[in-house]
Amino acid sequence: MSLLDIRVLGDPILRQDTTPVTEVTDELRRLMDDMFETMYAAKGIGLAAPQVGRTERIAVIDVDDNPFVVVNPEIVHAEGTIKGEEGCLSIPEVYGDVERSARVLVRALDRRGKPFEIEATELLSRCLQHEIDHLHGKLFLDYLGPFKRRSALSKWQKEKEKYPEGIRRLSAEEIARHHHSDEEL
Numbered sequence: 001m002s003l004l005d006i007r008v009l010g011d012p013i014l015r016q017d018t019t020p021v022t023e024v025t026d027e028l029r030r031l032m033d034d035m036f037e038t039m040y041a042a043k044g045i046g047l048a049a050p051q052v053g054r055t056e057r058i059a060v061i062d063v064d065d066n067p068f069v070v071v072n073p074e075i076v077h078a079e080g081t082i083k084g085e086e087g088c089l090s091i092p093e094v095y096g097d098v099e100r101s102a103r104v105l106v107r108a109l110d111r112r113g114k115p116f117e118i119e120a121t122e123l124l125s126r127c128l129q130h131e132i133d134h135l136h137g138k139l140f141l142d143y144l145g146p147f148k149r150r151s152a153l154s155k156w157q158k159e160k161e162k163y164p165e166g167i168r169r170l171s172a173e174e175i176a177r178h179h180h181s182d183e184e185l
């Protein structure tokens, strides 16, 4: 498995729609494995393909030690609204409160290409919505009001200096931390 570079805000791929997957191949399963490894090393709970420079409609999620992949996910039902804080692995150190649906029913294909449905609330529901947005070029910043959006973007103006090439290459320290946490298992 390999760690992938994470694209940061400003990379046009984060604003593009993705292409539905027509067949889940071994190559895509290797991509999913690499995405999981990258997500764990970056201490995330989700990661979508555009964040690692890919255009396929795929995301990986692990909330509460329940890892799964969603291929071509669609929200088929949503209920209620709830506000909560979000971050994004592509906009490090920037956070904002986002109003989302409280409960969602998502239909997707799994890593073998088999259809499944997942009903989610709380953090899993938020994470699914955040990742599905990524697959359509949408970011949590887009939900902020003008004042909070401006202040989030101004924080990012400073943070982005850490990523002169527009990519977040996980540091040796993050990678070492990731390997140590593997040994603790």
Ligand code: K1U
Pocket: 043, 044, 045, 046, 047, 048, 085, 086, 087, 088, 089, 090, 126, 127, 130, 131, 134
């Ligand atoms: O897609 C991403 O950028 C990953 C992002 C997903 C996400 C975070 C918060 C709410 C919804 C979705 C992250 O994983 S950022 C890391 C993070 O904020 C977090 C980590 C553990 C628990 C809660 C949040």
Ligand code: ZN
Pocket: 087, 088, 089, 090, 130, 134
């Ligand atoms: Zn994100």
